[in-house]
Amino acid sequence: MKKKLLTAVAGAGMALALSAGAQAKTLVFCSEGSPEGFNPSLFTAGTTFDASSRQVYNKLVEFERGTTKITPALAESWEVSSDGLEYTFKLRKGVKFHSNKAFTPSRDFNADDVVYSFKRQGDESHPYHKVSGGSYEYFQAMSMPDLIKDIVKVDDYTVKFVLTRPEAPMIANLAMDFASILSAEYADKMMDAGSPEKVDLEPIGTGPFKMVGYQKDAMIRFAAHEDYWAGKAPIDRLIFSITPDASVRYQKLKAGECHVMPYPNPADLEAMDSDPNINLMQQEGLNVGYLAYNTKMAPFDNPKVRKALNKAINKNAILDAVFQGAGKVAKNPIPPTIWSYNNATEDDSYDAAAAQKMLEEAGVSGLKTKIWAMPVQRPYNPNARRMAELIQADWAKIGVEAEIVSYEWGEYLKRSKAEDRDGAVLLGWTGDNGDPDNFLAVLLGCDAVGGSNRAQWCHKPFDDLVQKAKVTSDSAERTKLYEEAQLVFKEQAPWATIAHSVVFKPVRKEVKNFKIDPFGGHVFYGVDIE
């Protein structure tokens, strides 16, 4: 003990700064919160995915790092039947699972693991279905229970998904976090040992990093998976140092206590940019912030009124005041980084006089309405209250009196779904899988009215195009259909599309090859440190 006390002072000083290269290559990520658990199929938070699916697990197909492009992962190739109802995946051979104190794999990854990972979520009679609370919200939200009729193991390295209907975004769905592949052998062993929930707490995956330890709310430690099928990660150790406060994260980054931090305070961006030790990376986010009218309520059931109100909004002023320039004016309901983005769409340019004239033509005068402002900061809208005030002022110029209302976040989400809601709602969306369907059908489809379609907008010509694209496997044809749908959307104006925000990621200069994930996640495979 005496020796420990003697070394204490020296050790404390030594531990202060992370000197890269002194020992094994260690990268510290100041994560913003604790994961809910380590099985991504049970949860919906990005924080959880960062600590599980994005480091520990693989999916059949994955997004190429830093893009929305889909690449083979645990599946080497796949075929889709001509009727679009059967997806057959050829699985990669020689893929090794991690091991931990309780489990050492006796075999490589195979079709049993794929069947287990999906049946657990979809089959209520599966022995694992009810383990750890048994709710699989992403699987539900992506309509998988209705969509997947069966998953068949053809042989050890071939798996067939049988669908109830053709679904073009299926492959993109399988690249999402909930579709991570867990070890069936580990699950069996833990079930036999009477502790099945361990599968969800002490994860065993095939991914580039294995989880070594987790101290709740403090630290998660990962080590590079030596036998990773795509080659060992350049860094040896990955540590998540859980730091919820953004100002504190920044101080830790400056002090060299961590190398990468998410979600910087907008107020700190300028200082970060001028710091010689920090590389402030930025990229357009896969998101859209919008104002949704209630198209079921007069006078907003008239597209002309909606277009007039859109024309009265000075989006550039909003971009300056709310996004401090770190955004792009949105004209379409999908961000420009998504394929099929229609650049030919013409935005409702700001023109208060023309807007007023259009309102008069529509027979509307002395209009009183509400603007709903979210109570929270979101990636697509850093300050909804301020945005609402600017829109309120713009509308006042054309004689429209708007009252700003807000509710607690859970309440806001619930009330804004009501079909008889009074007023226009500020909200937004960050894409899940890079497919246009994930925006257009989820946010504007007829099925989503009363739910995530906050405009309560069911317009048959638009819905037909989106539904047709959903069952079309030819990507060129799908692109055409989505481009047309965006024109219909613009003409009908169920929303005022406000902005696509820019995502900032401060990383220390010694970090090499870090890429911003368009989905807002953090992937550390491929990242190196000098």
Next chain:
Amino acid sequence: MIRFIISKLGLLIPTFIGVTLIAFAFIRVLPGDPIELLAGERGVSPERHAELMALFGFDKPMWEQYIIFLGNILQGDLGQSFITKQPVLDEFLTRFPATVELALCAIIFATLIGLPAGIIAAVKRGSAFDHSLMGVSLAGYSMPIFWWGLLLIILFSSPDMLGWTPVSGRMSAMFWVEPTTGFMLIDTLFFSEEEGAFGSAIHHLILPTIVLGTIPMAVIARQTRSAMLEVLGEDYVRTARAKGLPVGRVIGLHALRNALITVVTVIGLQVGVLLAGAILTESIFSWPGIGKWMVDAIFRRDYFAVQGGLIMVAGIVMIVNLVVDFLYGLINPRILHTR
């Protein structure tokens, strides 16, 4: 003595039932649908919403939910967090040692500085030291914890300023210490082979201890001063002085022992203040204790975690106050005989 203990214990039962009722009602009166919060912008269909409400038991009438909750508590079951799907008691107990460690350090720091400072101020009443102590303690008492914490981080941890202390956390990311007792100082000293881990743990404790201990320190200093002033004016102190006893003996033995009754009461009451302060301190310093855990649970409307956590915290405060009551009895035996 036994009657005194029984009467105090008897009071605990209605208090505890009151606490369960408040804990149960508190999170439910807050606006916000937990299922909607869980689902975010995507939302859930009304059918799925109903299924999840049933899964968590929220579809039952309030009174029935309360009876089930009460019955479970009596069996030592605080329910399961619907965010992490883990038992609330386990979640609480893994984090509690971190809070206790920080709170103990803070109260020791507060007492070690506050008590002597209060005594000196009382003895040197009206002196420059007295005036400055009163000024500083008033400032310390009024300091918003969040602001104070960030100020210290910028001053002591920022590489642009002094850069002496780590910014946050309980341990450098370079070390990995498996929790044995959950108390980092004990685990690093006795159960870990990692060289330098103990020093790192102490280093990480410095700023949070100062921030959390500042308010109790100010309160203890002020209370000690006024209690001492009162006692120093008593006849028996004058007599002791007149007898020619050394000053140290008069102050340390005759005056301080009587003044301590008030001071111990104050220190006991600070336990509640410390737990409340821990919520903010832990959030600033990323300290993995129950304070930060409770804040997260409230924001996410994790009903079971919030109500379970409140009950545990209230139970602890009640027990500490009970211990303080017994301590009075030891310091001043007259209290045992008053009804």
